[in-house]
C-alpha cells in the first residue's frame with residue numbers, strides 16, 4: 001500500500017487538471033479491457049488520482065464516467081516524462097500523454113508481464129471488484145477483532161480478497177512488531193493479541209508511507225529499496241533483541257521472523273526443506 005499510495009499522490013500532484021491527449025501501446029499488450037476504448041479519454045481532464053489495494057486509479061472528467069486503473073505488480077515501474085520521450089525502453093507497456101508536454105510511461109523489468117491497465121466505465125470495478133476492505137478501514141479492524149478465521153495470520157494479511165493493501169513484506173514486519181508467530185492462526189489470538197496486531201499493522205504501514213512520501217518523480221529504479229524492518233533480512237540481528245532473524249519457506253515464499261521475540265525461541269519447521277530431506 002505505501003508505495004502505491006505515495007505514487008498516486010505524486011501522479012495527482014504532477015498531472016492533476018491536465019488533459020489526456022492520447023496513448024501509445026508499447027511492447028506487449030498490457031491493456032486488459034477492450035471496451036471502452038482508451039481513445040474515449042482524449043480531451044478529458046484528469047480530476048483525481050486515488051489508490052485501491054495495489055492499484056492506482058486515475059479519474060477523468062466528463063460523462064459517462066471513465067477511469068484508468070493500473071497495476072505494476074512486483075517489477076512494474078512508472079517514469080514521469082517532461083517532455084514525452086519517443087523511445088521504447090525494454091519492457092515498455094504504455095505511454096499516456098497529457099497536456100503541458102507531459103507523459104507517464106509504464107514499463108516492467110523482467111519477463112513476467114504482469115503489469116497491466118484497465119479502462120473502466122460506470123458500474124465496472126474491473127480488478128477492484130473482488131478486493132477485501134482496505135487495511136486502514138474500520139470494516140477491517142472490526143473483522144480482525146471478531147473473526148474466527150482459522151488461517152494463519154500471515155496468510156490472511158497477504159490475501160487481497162480478505163484485506164487489501166498489506167502484502168508479504170509488511171506482513172512480516174507487522175507480525176514482528178506485534179511479537180506474534182507467523183504461524184499463529186487468527187482464531188487462536190486473544191483480544192489483547194488482536195489489538196496488538198492491528199496496531200502493529202497500522203504502524204508499519206504508516207512508517208512505510210512516511211518513507212515513500214520522501215520519493216520524488218515516478219517509480220523508476222530497478223531496485224526500489226523498501227526498507228523493511230525484518231522482511232528480507234534473515235541472518236541479520238533482530239533490531240529488538242539482537243538475536244539472528246530466521247527464515248522459513250511457506251506457500252512458495254519466505255517469511256522472516258525472530259524466534260526470541262515471536263515464537264518463544266522455537267525455530268519454525270521449514271516444510272519444503274523437511275520434504276526434501278525425506
Ligand SMILES: [Zn+2]
Pocket residue numbers: 238239240241242243258259260261262
Ligand atoms: Zn528479536
